[in-house]
Amino acid sequence: MVSIRTAAPALLLVLAGCVSGPDHKPPEMPLPAKFSEGGTKANGDVAGSQWWTAFGDPKLNAFAAQGLAQNLTIQQALERINQAEAAVVTAGAGGLPSLTVSGDNTTSGQKGGSVVSPGTRRNTTTGTASASWLLDLWGQYRRATESANASLDAAYSTVDVQRLTYLQDLANSYVNARYYQALISIAQENLKSRRDTLSLTKFQLEAGAASRLDVVQAEGLVNSTLALIPGYEISYRQQVHHIATLLNVSSSTIIAQMQGGGRQPVFRGSVRTGVPADLIRNRPDVRVAERTLAASTAQIGVAEAKLFPSITLSGAISPTYIHSSSASGGLTTWSFGPSLNLPIFDGGALRAGVKSAESTSRENYLAWQSTVRSAVEQVENYLSAVSRDAQTVAAQQAQVKSYQEALQLSTASYKDGASSLLDVLDAQRNVTAAQQSLAQAVQQSALDYIALNVNIGAGYVPASKATLAQAPAKAKVVKVAAKKAN
Numbered sequence: 001m002v003s004i005r006t007a008a009p010a011l012l013l014v015l016a017g018c019v020s021g022p023d024h025k026p027p028e029m030p031l032p033a034k035f036s037e038g039g040t041k042a043n044g045d046v047a048g049s050q051w052w053t054a055f056g057d058p059k060l061n062a063f064a065a066q067g068l069a070q071n072l073t074i075q076q077a078l079e080r081i082n083q084a085e086a087a088v089v090t091a092g093a094g095g096l097p098s099l100t101v102s103g104d105n106t107t108s109g110q111k112g113g114s115v116v117s118p119g120t121r122r123n124t125t126t127g128t129a130s131a132s133w134l135l136d137l138w139g140q141y142r143r144a145t146e147s148a149n150a151s152l153d154a155a156y157s158t159v160d161v162q163r164l165t166y167l168q169d170l171a172n173s174y175v176n177a178r179y180y181q182a183l184i185s186i187a188q189e190n191l192k193s194r195r196d197t198l199s200l201t202k203f204q205l206e207a208g209a210a211s212r213l214d215v216v217q218a219e220g221l222v223n224s225t226l227a228l229i230p231g232y233e234i235s236y237r238q239q240v241h242h243i244a245t246l247l248n249v250s251s252s253t254i255i256a257q258m259q260g261g262g263r264q265p266v267f268r269g270s271v272r273t274g275v276p277a278d279l280i281r282n283r284p285d286v287r288v289a290e291r292t293l294a295a296s297t298a299q300i301g302v303a304e305a306k307l308f309p310s311i312t313l314s315g316a317i318s319p320t321y322i323h324s325s326s327a328s329g330g331l332t333t334w335s336f337g338p339s340l341n342l343p344i345f346d347g348g349a350l351r352a353g354v355k356s357a358e359s360t361s362r363e364n365y366l367a368w369q370s371t372v373r374s375a376v377e378q379v380e381n382y383l384s385a386v387s388r389d390a391q392t393v394a395a396q397q398a399q400v401k402s403y404q405e406a407l408q409l410s411t412a413s414y415k416d417g418a419s420s421l422l423d424v425l426d427a428q429r430n431v432t433a434a435q436q437s438l439a440q441a442v443q444q445s446a447l448d449y450i451a452l453n454v455n456i457g458a459g460y461v462p463a464s465k466a467t468l469a470q471a472p473a474k475a476k477v478v479k480v481a482a483k484k485a486n
Helices: 004-016 051-055 058-070 072-093 140-207 212-247 251-258 278-282 284-305 349-415 421-455
Strands: 098-109 121-135 310-324 328-341
Touching: 051 058, 051 421, 058 072, 058 140, 058 212, 072 140, 140 212, 140 284, 140 349, 140 421, 212 251, 212 421, 278 284, 278 349, 284 349, 349 421
Parallel strands: none
Antiparallel strands: 098 121, 121 310, 310 328
16 A cells, blocks of 8 residues: 555656646648749748848948847847846746745843843844745646747747848838939939020020020929929938938938949849748748747646646744843744645636636737738739839830930930920920839839848848847747648
């Protein structure tokens, strides 16, 4: 027959292995085998892909590296990792033994003629050590630690999300700044052409070959061009100021580096988008959603564990030493024993807590699915755009060339008196509109290329990892079931 001394520890070991609530399993969902305009070859790890270098712009490359180390939003996300690490410690602390030690010393005495022994002093020294240990029989604190660790993983992935957000914001602002610089250059070039036309019209007015109406029309076109330039300059400055904010430096520094203009960033080539299942591994926002789901699943166990009885082992020892002129001695008191807490009537609050945790977990699963679906949609959209942007740019380039030739022909014809000034002015307007459309097409092509790379989850790992927090090695890759596209 098994003795109580043998059975009791064994029972405690069995209970210690009990963990309430469901275990988290990597979520799955059906995904197509390929993007509608993509290939079937899977991507590897694209986190370290420095896609912005494809523009061949040294300034953009330098800005990207600088901001990864200095951007304030990224630094805030890094601080949240420290907070999440502290939360892991806090979550598991309740299931560990606690020990509190205190001590005090008191000196007392009496004075006065009515006292039997005047001037007697007594020193009393007392110390107390109290220990307690709540036995985590149902895994409440183990589940809480599991949830906190999942939240820590999410904090690491959130840093990666912020890095991607920064890279997209920076690259977009740089592309937009160069776009407005291009518009300023186009306006200034056209301003020179229109002033030449105005001078020619005034000359012909003096020669009797033009009317005052022609001169006024030419002046109007010059003034309309002059009116455009300040607006372009304002927009350019706003983009430069935003770049300075992203890099956490003064605006004057970036203005000095951007002076002199520069060509619009142009991407030539293709992007390997992989397959939809790659997004589960490469997109940090998907990982954040999965880790949030894992954290909420563990919280179900925390809530369920509160439904069961809890046992706390506690004890205390308190030695006391008294010394006086008449007597001295010591006394030690101690206590030890378990206490049982059994929830019976709570108005349904504990069971409501379980239902709430279960609902939160289901909600986070749906949020994970939504994040994956949105990621696939975004890649599909920008893949379609990138594959067609080059056609738009080529057509706009041809249009500019045609209108420039038309302007040359109409100007020569006007000088010979074979056509009217209106033909020249119309040709100038067409050239300006075509040049602006070309600049906008180049801008949109670059923005689509940036968005496609960001949406496949590329480029958030900085070249130098020494100063930045690293994702934990234990972070899991979530697998999904893929189905072949029809």
